[in-house]
Amino acid sequence: MNQKDHLAALKRPLPASLAAALSLIFADRYSTTQAMREHHGRDESSYDPMLPDAVIFAHSTEEVAAAVKLCAAHGVPVIAWGSGTSLEGHVLALHGGVTIDLSQMNAMVAVHAQDLTATVQAGVTRKQLNEDIRDTGLFFPIDPGANASLGGMAATRASGTNAVRYGTMRENVLALTVVTADGRIIKTGTRAKKSSAGYDLTRLFVGSEGTLGIITEVTVKLYPLPEAISAAVCSFPGTGEAVNAVIQTIQMGVPVARVEFLDENGVKAINAYDKLALPEKPLLLFEFHGTPASVAEQAQVVQEIAAEHGASGFEWASRPEERSRLWAARHNAYFALLQLRPGSRAISTDCCVPISRLAECILETRADCERAGLVYAIIGHVGDGNFHVQMLVDPDNPFDIARAEKVNADMVTRAIGMDGTCTGEHGVGMHKMAFLVEEHGEGAIDTMRALKHALDPKNILNPGKIVRW
Amino acid sequence: MNQKDHLAALKRPLPASLAAALSLIFADRYSTTQAMREHHGRDESSYDPMLPDAVIFAHSTEEVAAAVKLCAAHGVPVIAWGSGTSLEGHVLALHGGVTIDLSQMNAMVAVHAQDLTATVQAGVTRKQLNEDIRDTGLFFPIDPGANASLGGMAATRASGTNAVRYGTMRENVLALTVVTADGRIIKTGTRAKKSSAGYDLTRLFVGSEGTLGIITEVTVKLYPLPEAISAAVCSFPGTGEAVNAVIQTIQMGVPVARVEFLDENGVKAINAYDKLALPEKPLLLFEFHGTPASVAEQAQVVQEIAAEHGASGFEWASRPEERSRLWAARHNAYFALLQLRPGSRAISTDCCVPISRLAECILETRADCERAGLVYAIIGHVGDGNFHVQMLVDPDNPFDIARAEKVNADMVTRAIGMDGTCTGEHGVGMHKMAFLVEEHGEGAIDTMRALKHALDPKNILNPGKIVRW
Known part of the structure; x- marks a missing residue:
């Protein structure tokens, strides 16, 4: 079957005998209501929903196996569904089929x-x-x-x-x-x-x-669970200084448990949302795990390193309520940002680069955001070289979405050029398939495709994601 | 082609046109001498050599690609060769073919x-x-x-x-x-x-x-490189006590860098070899990495835990020459053991189990070794639940080898029964292929075979290893 016929075949409505068999096995855990299909036809990405033909709620591995066997016999797509929090269209039923909701398999x-x-x-x-x-x-x-x-x-x-x-x-x-x-x-x-x-x-x-x-x-x-946990925050004159402080921290072998970066826009949003007065400069938030002596030592070393890189406002805390206060900026960042443009939707993208290129990658991406006139913030898991750009768009404005997509595409190309990856943690889904080819090259993509063909010869498992068939 | 014809085809002598092409490309880095083929037809396992038909020394990825392309065109096996230190027959040319020695690709x-x-x-x-x-x-x-x-x-x-x-x-x-x-x-x-x-x-x-x-x-x-390194040794009344000390160390979150176990036989061999007087009881050797304060704290915590489990003779050292003295027992264990039975060859096997089952697995394996009348020692990377049995056999005595193989097979079955693996770090090669099936089951092995068929459809890459074609 050629590519076109194959995709057309995938789009047939659910065969009646399959629907009957699934309905028999899953009884009231089989649903074809519009509401249920719509709920399972979307994730946290900005894609319009793409609905499965039916949704089943599995309670055991054996039930999943039975459903997949039936779908395989009919050549019908099967999409696994966990909590619907993916960000790149992973669970959308691009070719219809049956979504297996696994949320009730929670033992x-x-x-x-x-x-x-x-x-x-x-x-x-x-x-x-x-x-x-x-x-x-x-x-x-x-x-x-x-x-x-x-x-x-x-x-x-x-x-x-x-x-x-x-x-x-x-x-x-x-x-x-x-x-x-x-x-x-x-x-x-x-x-x-x-x-x-x-x-x-x-x-x-x-x-x-x-x-x-x-x-x-x-x-x-x-x-x-660590015997002791401490947290610290400090502000830097610029992104380069913040990233260099992190590089030195890691090179010194400080076993930092968390180190998060917020850019100026993120800090501004938090100041407005939480009525704080943090300096509107790049912020690092640290968390240290270990023995009480060890976390004190880690905080001390990091404070010295931060100071060398021009940090100010270094605060650290080990009691839970104080730690929460320090980390509020990070925990509330997403919601704070949304308040900057009421009615907007956040497009969240990510990439990951070798840490020596991180400051450059963030700064060039930031310049792109500014040129595009976007409302945005950059938040990074900076110890790993991984950062997110949160862009607020009007979901009804195609121009708005297009300029955000352009920033995203340029960021990914930049990251790949720095020997980085098109996604550090969000995944490929539908949204980053072209970037995957750009990153890996045709030979490696052919290898991935060979794996897909070998393990899913009928292309029924979440078809249309990661690699083209 | 059926399995038998396929294997027969793999055993044909090197086609003249292939030999000529390789000889042209690799010139004096192409060899078919008996000595060169013998050197590349063995590893550190106890298998008799199985010789490739030719050996080439590659200097670049492009040369490797050219050689593989030629071999693929002729359906001739290709075996990659690094330093020949594998332990389960990984690099033996079971079906002849061309061994690509990569040791000169050392840039x-x-x-x-x-x-x-x-x-x-x-x-x-x-x-x-x-x-x-x-x-x-x-x-x-x-x-x-x-x-x-x-x-x-x-x-x-x-x-x-x-x-x-x-x-x-x-x-x-x-x-x-x-x-x-x-x-x-x-x-x-x-x-x-x-x-x-x-x-x-x-x-x-x-x-x-x-x-x-x-x-x-x-x-x-x-x-x-850690700012400070310290080492410690101590002896335990039994294997169970030693392993429980390690479990508690890890559960306390002590970030131990190394923790090695030597059984009584290992200690005895070392005492004889190094003229030491260590207590002939299970021994643990630790290494800690961190800041000076942190390694001192780690050693202190571990000493307390060890004492709770009946340890004696706790010694710790941070200066390099003192650390080396403490760790001599571990570094010399292999050679010390060989001295226990001059002329013998060591069969070295490994398995890995969840650490809660480690003491039981070691003790039952030890009992098997005793019953079989073997000269042996057990040495473990005990923090990972991984241990080795070194058995000294007369390479010319089939009975000797058979009883060692029986101990190995029983150990692997035991480890798999404990939700462990047939090899923690040595690999499968030829020697553990049957155990791989025992561990994974037919479904997972079929999945592995599907991957092999997809990525090496002619079965030319190190054929006869890991999974049956």
Whole structure:
């Protein structure tokens, strides 16, 4: 079948026999109502919704396998759905089909506190996981902001503020249970902390955005809750100084747990929203984890480094309420920003570059935003070289969206030119497919496509995402 | 072509036109001498040599690509060769063909000290890398014992003593240059510290043992040399106590850089070899990295934990020569052990289990060794739940080898039953292919085989390793 016929075939309405079979298995957990389909036809991106033909709520890996087997037999697309917080159109039903909502698969399968591992069903959210393990003295550090599901976080290779110390989902998923395109159930790994046993299926499915298999269980690493936590903030005369302070901090081997950057616009928005009077200059927010002596030492070293780079207003705090006060600027940034332009929608994009190029990349992107006349802020997980541009657009104004897209495209090209990546943590979805080719080149994309063809020969798993068929 | 015809076809002598073409390109770097073929037909495993038909020494990625293209056109096997230190028959030319020796591809491509990354050709060894970057104040921590090449370490997903703190090659390779089965050159990633851009090709090739592509360049993470290093040793009444001390150390969040275990036999061998008088009881060796205050604090905490678990003889040292004295037992263990049975050869196997099961796994394996009447020692990277059994066998005595293999097989089955893996760091090669099936199950193995078929449709890349065709 050629590409056009293939895509046309994917768009057929749901075959009646498939609808009947799914309805029989899932009963009142099978829905074709407009409201349910609309809810599952969108994510946090600015795309218009694209609706699946039906939505089912799975309760077990076996149910997912049964549904995928049926869809495979009919050549009908299957889209896995966690919490709908993806940002690049990952879960939109581009070719219709059946969306499998995994949010009710929210059981804790096993917590092995001695081994620092937990196994959860894919629908468990990161907050639920941390609530559940609170008594063990352990925590799961990956924090992408949204209260995403673990399955979705694995599927998009999520990370966030803690990644500089604890890594991303790439480093923190030990094993997955996956339903393959033909409806088989496989386990991709064990609870061993390391392994050289064959191809790394775990890492192959992590970040595959539901296009190679459907993740139904996730085994993750846990970490001891730090004995002490301290936080610090300080302001810098410019972005270059702030980034250089971070580079030196990391080169000194300070094991900083979080280091976040807010540009002038982010600080201005926060000042207005929280009625603060922070200097309207680039701001760094730090968090340190360790023993009381160790976090005091870390804060001391960082204060000295920051001072060398012209920082002012260094404050640090170790008591929880004081830490929260210092970090309020970061926690409220998104909502504060939205207030700058009521009625607007935020387009959030990200890229990641080697840290030596970060200041340059941010400053050139900032200049683009200014030239385009955008309302925006830049917020960065700066220890990893990863930053976000939040651009406020009028969703009904095509010109507004177009200029934001232009800034995004130029930022990605710039990042790739600096030996960086088109997305540090948001993923590809539909929105960054062209940039993926730009980043990897045809040979590597052909390799990715060969993997997709091998593991999903009928192209039923979240078709139209990551690589063109 | 069926399996038998396919394997027979692989065993044909090198076609004359291929030999002529390779000889033309590689000139005096093309060899078919018996000595050269024998040198490349073995590794550090106990397998009899299996010789390639020819050996070439590549100097560039482009040369590797040219050689692979020629071999692909003739359907002739290609085996990548780094330093020959693999342990499970990885580089043996099971079906003949051409071995590409990458050891002369030993150029440092780029060191980016600010970004904490280095890019090297595949033949650069870990010692060469660390020599070369010494002036930067950075180091590359992965230390599998042998002075392996970075390409080989990536291909086997190597790790070693530092993995408990710094991770394995899985966590420390950022990007690879790979020659694919059709002789194309691809880059699998960028120097960005994290990325959500598409399928994780880097992690797919890491650990693929030359069966999916040939790694020609490796970009790795570097780390700041610790300001202070201290070492400690102590003895325990039993294996359980030693392992429990380690579990508690890790649960307390002590960021130990190394923690190695030697069983009684290992200590006895060392006492004889180094004329020491260590208590002939399980021994733990620690290394701590950090600031002077931090390593002192770590040593203090670990001493208290060890004491709670009945440790005696706790010694710690921070000056280099004192640290070396304490760690001599670990560094000399392999040679000390060989002295226990002159003329013997060591069979070295490994497995990795969740740490809560480690003591049990070691003790049961130890009992098997005793019952089998083997001369052996058990040495573990105990912070990761990974341990080695070194068994001394008479290479000319089939009974001796058979009983060692039985102990190995039982150990692997035990580890898998504990939700562990058949190999923590040595890899699969030829020796652990059956165990790989036992560990992953048919569904996951079929998925691995689908990847192999997709990326190497002619089965020319190191055929006969990892998964059956």
